[in-house]
Amino acid sequence: MTRRPDLTADVSEILLSEEQIQAKVLELGRRISDDFAGRELTLVSVLKGSLPFMADLMRSITIPVQIDLMEVSSYGGMATESSGLVRILKDLSSSIDGRHVLIVEDIIDTGLTLNYLVRYLRGKNPASLKICTLLDKPARRLVEIAIDYRGFEIPDQFVIGYGLDYGEAYRNLRFVGVLRPEVYTDPD
Amino acid sequence: MDLDADLDIRHAPAFAHASEAELARILDFYAVAWEYEPHTFPILFDRSGTVLESFSPDFYLTELDLYLELTTLKQRLVRKKNRKLRRLRELYPDVRIKLLYARDFRALLFKYGKLSLADALTGADGQTTPPRARPPRRIDGAPLVQAPTDPASAGPIGHGQGGRSADDPARRGDHARRRVRRTRAEARARAASRLSTAGEPGGMEVTA
Numbered sequence: 001m002t003r004r005p006d007l008t009a010d011v012s013e014i015l016l017s018e019e020q021i022q023a024k025v026l027e028l029g030r031r032i033s034d035d036f037a038g039r040e041l042t043l044v045s046v047l048k049g050s051l052p053f054m055a056d057l058m059r060s061i062t063i064p065v066q067i068d069l070m071e072v073s074s075y076g077g078m079a080t081e082s083s084g085l086v087r088i089l090k091d092l093s094s095s096i097d098g099r100h101v102l103i104v105e106d107i108i109d110t111g112l113t114l115n116y117l118v119r120y121l122r123g124k125n126p127a128s129l130k131i132c133t134l135l136d137k138p139a140r141r142l143v144e145i146a147i148d149y150r151g152f153e154i155p156d157q158f159v160i161g162y163g164l165d166y167g168e169a170y171r172n173l174r175f176v177g178v179l180r181p182e183v184y185t186d187p188d
Numbered sequence: 189m190d191l192d193a194d195l196d197i198r199h200a201p202a203f204a205h206a207s208e209a210e211l212a213r214i215l216d217f218y219a220v221a222w223e224y225e226p227h228t229f230p231i232l233f234d235r236s237g238t239v240l241e242s243f244s245p246d247f248y249l250t251e252l253d254l255y256l257e258l259t260t261l262k263q264r265l266v267r268k269k270n271r272k273l274r275r276l277r278e279l280y281p282d283v284r285i286k287l288l289y290a291r292d293f294r295a296l297l298f299k300y301g302k303l304s305l306a307d308a309l310t311g312a313d314g315q316t317t318p319p320r321a322r323p324p325r326r327i328d329g330a331p332l333v334q335a336p337t338d339p340a341s342a343g344p345i346g347h348g349q350g351g352r353s354a355d356d357p358a359r360r361g362d363h364a365r366r367r368v369r370r371t372r373a374e375a376r377a378r379a380a381s382r383l384s385t386a387g388e389p390g391g392m393e394v395t396a
Contacts, residue, residue: 075217076300086218110296112218119219140295142286143220143252156295184298 007170011177015159016152018174021134022056024151028132029060032102032149037063040099040127046117047071047090048171049106052163053134057104066099068092072113086116092124101126102149106163107135111143118145135159135176158184201225207260207293208246214296221250229283231275243272245285255285260293 032041043065045054058067071090101121108114114131121129132149139156154176160166161173166184201224203209208224215222225244232241245255259269266289273287288296 074300075214076302084217109299112214112220115220116218140292140299142256142288143249144254158298 007173008177010170010180010183011160011173012180013178014175015154015157015178016162016176021151021162021176024134025053025056026060028149028151029057029062032057032132033062036100036102040066042066042068042094042096042099042101042126043104044068044070044092044096044101044121045104046106046113049163049165050104050134052171053106054104057132066094068094068096070117072117074113086113088120096121096124096126098125098127100128101130103129103131105131105133107137107154107159108133108145108147109137109140111141111145114145115143134162135164204246205258205260208258210297210302211247211256211258211288211293214300215247215249220252222256223248223250227255229276229280231272231279241272243276245276253284255283256288257285258288258293260290262290 041061041063043054043058043061045051045067047069048071054067058065069090070088070092073087073089075086103114103117103121105114108131118129118131130148131145133147134151136147136150136153137156138153157178158166159176160170160179161176163171164176165171166179170179203212203224212222212224225246226248228242228244230239230242232239234240245257247256247258248254249256257269257273259266261269269287273285276283276285
């Protein structure tokens, strides 16, 4: 992979501008504030990609919220080729028993990780469990999951920025862009 | 690397394709319960109701009530599979099934940083099939050649590994094609140690 000093040079197209993202985050924040008014809400962010979205979303919500962070291992993140099971790398810090929980995701594509998380969190007896994602890439879905709050449905392209990475880079871009195919080996 | 070695031996079937073993490993990783080719759906009958063609989706995700069919053939070669899928959806509209094309599988491996595996697991190179350890099992006792009175309401008629009937003419055609491809594919499989299925009974067979 050749990575240029200027991260934006690796972007072939800006899919969502910073302004578009912020407008959508505000809209989602308003909806969530209305829907959960008077209820005990915990936002659970899934590291690392959803950090920027979480930070902006929680500040656009006008009702009291608690936040928590989780991180789970990825299939591709295994150190060896051996099989295994997904692992909770960072668990919740506080109990969600009886609380209304909103999972905050950066992107949902296959749905495999989220499907696991939903089952895991349901086992902790929340009052309700809903899902908010900034980006939805339905073309790659393997496991159907009901999304309660969806920012944008995006085409089947490899996107980076606003928390999304390629090789741990590009997360700090303020927009969501399409990575130039030259940067990686084109999957097609 | 033996692609089958790490799968839970309690439910690791004889996969028809190495890509299926990899997909099974991904499903296992995310704790998605699956069965391999548990059901066979008749999709073509003659006038007497004899099954002329059937379709066994690769995976059934039991908790999600979803079938997955994985094909790593080049896009231009998947016409037959697309036709089978259309037919299945016509006859069994309640059956939920997703078809993963080669590009989808490559994208999946790319997502997990395993794109280097994709070429070895794509197309004929990945087609290394040990013979089925046992004949297809049936769960309802109905003969495989029996057409459902109302195909749209009929459920799958086979159960177990490799539900396709050996009497299925389409499968006999598959056998002919397999024989042609066997030598080349076996050579490739031997060369790719990661695809080795050494130790499994009867060596390898190639599926179309």
